[in-house]
Amino acid sequence: MDDMRNEDRAALAARDHLFSPSEEMEKLGQAARPVLTHGEGIHVYTDTGHRLIDGPAGMWCTQIGYGSPDIAKAISDQALRLSYNSPWYTTNSPAAELAGRIAEMTPGDLNRVFFTTGGSTAVDTALRFTEYYNNVLGRPAKKKIIARYDGYHGSTALTAACTGRTGNWPNFDIAGDRVSFLSSPNPRLAQGRSAAAFLDFLVGEFEERIAQLGSGTVAAFLAEPVLASGGVIIPPKGYHARIKAICEQHDILYISDEVVTAFGRCGEWFASESVFGVVPDMITFAKGVTSGYVPLGGVAISESVLARVSGGNARGGWFNNGYTYTGHPVACAAALANIAVIERDGILPHTRAMIPRFDAGLAALRDLPLVADVRAVGLIGAVEIMTGPPHAEATDLDKKIALRVDEIAWDLGLIVRPIANLCVISPPLIATAAEIDRICAILREAILRTGKEVADGHIG
Structure with a gap:
């Protein structure tokens, strides 16, 4: 135990002692949420070294990104x-x-x-x-x-x-x-x-x-x-x-x-x-x-x-x-x-310049079969996953599919906030045009891969 890395200690402490918001009580103490160790710009890093774009800007809040001296x-x-x-x-x-x-x-x-x-x-x-x-x-x-x-x-x-x-x-x-x-x-x-x-x-x-x-x-x-x-x-x-x-x-x-x-x-x-x-x-x-x-x-x-x-x-x-x-x-x-x-750093005018690109990048996802709707204002966006007709009530399957999109996006290097059948994105305001394009590209790939899993009968 004395040779255990600090990251390992943190993961164990999170599992055994930390009581987090929105905790699924049936699973309390069985698993821990990923442990973040540091952040730079719009990216955060886990204790396993996985580098991720902070798609939700923490909780709609990391406007200027991480590591500001x-x-x-x-x-x-x-x-x-x-x-x-x-x-x-x-x-x-x-x-x-x-x-x-x-x-x-x-x-x-x-x-x-x-x-x-x-x-x-x-x-x-x-x-x-x-x-x-x-x-x-x-x-x-x-x-x-x-x-x-x-x-x-x-x-x-x-x-x-x-x-x-x-x-x-x-x-x-x-x-x-x-x-x-x-x-x-x-x-x-x-x-x-x-x-x-x-x-x-x-x-x-x-x-x-x-x-x-x-x-x-x-x-x-x-x-x-x-x-x-x-x-x-x-x-x-x-x-x-x-x-x-x-x-x-x-x-x-x-x-x-x-x-x-x-x-x-x-x-x-x-x-x-x-x-x-x-x-x-x-x-x-x-x-x-x-x-x-x-x-x-x-x-x-x-x-x-x-x-x-x-x-x-x-x-x-x-x-x-x-x-x-x-x-x-x-x-x-x-x-x-x-x-x-x-x-x-002119972040407000930069944000205003990025809003149309963000809006267009998310809107381009509308052509994917699983996407029922896309909504965006400012640098706040949501992609709605739906297997039924648009604007219907989300089913448990829709929510399960959306969660799978989020999981694949994580593996590809993007944190997406899951809310029911929505994939929510609100990146740090410092995100560049290339980074916004990257966010939208990862989300597209995650939806496509999830769609294939659905078509192959792996999600149901």
């Missing part, structure tokens, strides 16, 4: 200078500076930034603010949240309750009494309607739901610009702006969950206004703010919203919500360095 130095320097401060009665320079930088990037008057530890706590904070807001305004009944099926918003009790991925619900006690779910904007549900008619249906459903619940009970509409983990579902054009207009009519706060789409994923710092045409009341963010180097999240809040419950309108209230690591100096220093790298 700039972020490593910023983290080290800040840890030596000031490793921590209590956010309840002090602040720190990186947090203050980062809040100012983010305020420059956000649309409208979303100029006040509250930092959290990640995406779940960012959304949780936004939702807790809606509680505080309506209580201070003397509207204790205005607490319901309208969300959407297929949406994903986090893993706290409240954000999990707002998550419309129903596969996440079994064996948990979901606090659903405050949450009302609308239809997913998945084109599968259009049922032959035109895009305009489907949009009218979705907007009409929202209006009907408000009428059913009573506008005096609805506090917030919570939505990702793109339903990322729900299957890269892109709402019809104009959807967000029309929903926001209805929110304004009924004094409902519009929360844009940009945990995935912010910090370059769609070619802009924030995608809400510039890509999707809406200025929300709050925007949540995490992931790409540090390119995944350290955990950090936050929520940007509109000054006009805050004005209703602050200053002379505070009514003696204190927003007593926070975390031990709110505005953590090392995390905020990492985020500032990440922003500096993105600006210095």
Whole structure:
């Protein structure tokens, strides 16, 4: 045992002691997930030396890739200078500076930034603010949240309750009494309607739901610009702006969950206004703010919203919500360095230049027999595997085939995120044209090889 390599020790420890997210409990302790040892650029390496393109950018977050000396130095320097401060009665320079930088990037008057530890706590904070807001305004009944099926918003009790991925619900006690779910904007549900008619249906459903619940009970509409983990579902054009207009009519706060789409994923710092045409009341963010180097999240809040419950309108209230690591100096220093790298290296214009190539490369897979649909926005894409007609319900066989595509892609040197019958790709923003071509070529080969296995009767 003493001669065992560190990599072997890690694999054994992962199998015997690590409890991972989305763990299949029947197999707990029987096998470990692959152990990654290091990363360079858009590639990661396993403990067996296998080199892989990080197709999902970690978890939609490794914007500038791996091995950045700039972020490593910023983290080290800040840890030596000031490793921590209590956010309840002090602040720190990186947090203050980062809040100012983010305020420059956000649309409208979303100029006040509250930092959290990640995406779940960012959304949780936004939702807790809606509680505080309506209580201070003397509207204790205005607490319901309208969300959407297929949406994903986090893993706290409240954000999990707002998550419309129903596969996440079994064996948990979901606090659903405050949450009302609308239809997913998945084109599968259009049922032959035109895009305009489907949009009218979705907007009409929202209006009907408000009428059913009573506008005096609805506090917030919570939505990702793109339903990322729900299957890269892109709402019809104009959807967000029309929903926001209805929110304004009924004094409902519009929360844009940009945990995935912010910090370059769609070619802009924030995608809400510039890509999707809406200025929300709050925007949540995490992931790409540090390119995944350290955990950090936050929520940007509109000054006009805050004005209703602050200053002379505070009514003696204190927003007593926070975390031990709110505005953590090392995390905020990492985020500032990440922003500096993105600006210095022209990563946003580079991303905008790569988006058409990425879109075209994935779209070219539509000619393969197993591919039912391809969806992409920004550098977020999904290839839908289906043995039946397009837009039908995915079968267990479809999911099994998609997982096999992912396995073959891994062997060929590409990590693909499996979500049910989808192969999801969202590469680091630094990916070159040649690397994007390589991603699409590997995915094509993996689908072709899987198709042959299906035809030969090896999958069924």
